[in-house]
Amino acid sequence: MRLLSILLCLLAAPAAAAPVLIRPAQVFDGSTLHPGWQVLVDGDRIIAAGPALPVPAGTTNLDLPGGTLLPGFIEGHDHLFLHPYNETPWDDQVLHEALALRTARATVAARATLRAGFTTARDLGTEGAGYADVGLKAAIDQGIIPGPRLLVATRAIVATGAYGPKGFEAGIAVPQGAEESDGDRLVATVRRQIGNGADVIKFYADYRWGRGEPSRPTFSAAELAAGTAAAHDAGRRVAAHASTPEGMRRAILAGVDTIEHGSDGTAEVFKLMHDRGTVLCPTLAAGDAIARYRGWNGAEPAPPAVQGDRRSFALALAAGVSICVGGDVGVFAHGDNAREMRLLVAAGMAPIAVLHAATAGNAAAFGFTDRGRIAPGLLADLVAVAGDPVADIAATGAVVLVMKGGVVVK
Numbered sequence: 522m523r524l525l526s527i528l529l530c531l532l533a534a535p536a537a538a539a540p541v542l543i544r545p546a547q548v549f550d551g552s553t554l555h556p557g558w559q560v561l562v563d564g565d566r567i568i569a570a571g572p573a574l575p576v577p578a579g580t581t582n583l584d585l586p587g588g589t590l591l592p593g594f595i596e597g598h599d600h601l602f603l604h605p606y607n608e609t610p611w612d613d614q615v616l617h618e619a620l621a622l623r624t625a626r627a628t629v630a631a632r633a634t635l636r637a638g639f640t641t642a643r644d645l646g647t648e649g650a651g652y653a654d655v656g657l658k659a660a661i662d663q664g665i666i667p668g669p670r671l672l673v674a675t676r677a678i679v680a681t682g683a684y685g686p687k688g689f690e691a692g693i694a695v696p697q698g699a700e701e702s703d704g705d706r707l708v709a710t711v712r713r714q715i716g717n718g719a720d721v722i723k724f725y726a727d728y729r730w731g732r733g734e735p736s737r738p739t740f741s742a743a744e745l746a747a748g749t750a751a752a753h754d755a756g757r758r759v760a761a762h763a764s765t766p767e768g769m770r771r772a773i774l775a776g777v778d779t780i781e782h783g784s785d786g787t788a789e790v791f792k793l794m795h796d797r798g799t800v801l802c803p804t805l806a807a808g809d810a811i812a813r814y815r816g817w818n819g820a821e822p823a824p825p826a827v828q829g830d831r832r833s834f835a836l837a838l839a840a841g842v843s844i845c846v847g848g849d850v851g852v853f854a855h856g857d858n859a860r861e862m863r864l865l866v867a868a869g870m871a872p873i874a875v876l877h878a879a880t881a882g883n884a885a886a887f888g889f890t891d892r893g894r895i896a897p898g899l900l901a902d903l904v905a906v907a908g909d910p911v912a913d914i915a916a917t918g919a920v921v922l923v924m925k926g927g928v929v930v931k
């Protein structure tokens with residue numbers, strides 16, 4: 522009996538892990554590349570970073586010859602409850618997949634995301650899966666399933682009649698991919714979503730009202746301003762889906778924190794974003810994926826939609842807009858999150874700027890002060906890749922180590 526209780530004790534309380542000294546070829550600290558640096562981790566924190574660190578007795582070495590150690594990547598635009606549209610069209614996922622099925626898939630998506638080196642993800646809407654992201658986040662935080670630290674938007678908010686699925690007998694109530702709200706009700710919708718667990722509020726500031734139509738603004742400037750103020754009062758940041766210049770302009774002036782897509786932005790609207798400090802999440806990977814589902818083989822010239830995304834992104838870069846790295850993952854496979862980084866570089870952004878955006882930049886954009894850089898006192902959320910991602914951004918897909926909170930998860 523006594524032996525059994527000792528055994529149970531040992532099982533319940535794992536021995537305190539020894540400090541770990543990680544020795545890669547180089548360290549990217551969130552801003553700068555440092556050849557020859559090492560990083561010391563103790564518990565869930567980074568203790569020190571620099572060349573030839575003194576280490577406490579009992580430290581174990583973790584050697585990564587030829588590897589680059591970076592802060593864990595932060596996915597800026599995720600949909601863990603969606604899976605690639607070439608597997609199942611979005612309408613069918615929203616209308617025909619059971620919540621339990623979608624949740625089971627999301628647990629697999631979360632694991633794939635973490636194993637790709639993304640130790641934090643901002644999930645921008647369950648797309649018809651209700652508040653299931655709140656439970657998914659709890660399951661990860663409680664150590665029940667592996668996954669990134671999540672910021673969740675829950676249902677996201679659309680103007681009545683603006684979103685989808687569409688195309689049914691008029692007047693029939695069809696389940697929608699986000700929560701409809703307008704006017705005086707909008708503030709209550711924001712507050713209810715926050716009360717139910719939303720860490721971030723997402724508005725659709727423009728959308729295609731009918732099939733085959735171009736996107737047009739949905740919410741009025743006053744609606745966006747009131748909803749954004751309610752979120753900010755509660756300490757939640759706001760993301761706005763917007764691709765049209767007018768939708769973007771209204772969202773920027775309303776004070777949203779990030780604009781998602783921005784694919785038809787103009788020099789004028791990007792100047793406004795720059796001046797207001799609004800961050801752009803270009804989601805180039807989503808447009809790339811959809812073009813490929815429609816038959817594009819990747820050869821140039823790219824389809825007009827892909828060229829338009831690149832043109833708009835180039836205008837944003839020229840205006841000095843802060844860039845978020847977020848691929849709209851779910852449109853394409855979870856775990857292929859680094860695809861956005863490759864496309865940003867291909868579209869003209871410097872690799873080191875992309876790496877900064879995916880780590881320290883996204884952390885700042887989302888309000889995190891405990892991650893996104895390699896510095897003493899921050900969370901030991903780390904990723905190591907084979908080779909040098911500054912020389913070749915494709916190395917971000919060659920993940921050799923993932924550590925979350927000091928625990929090696931891959």
Ligand SMILES: [Zn+2]
Nearest residue numbers: 598600645849
């Ligand atoms: Zn999205």
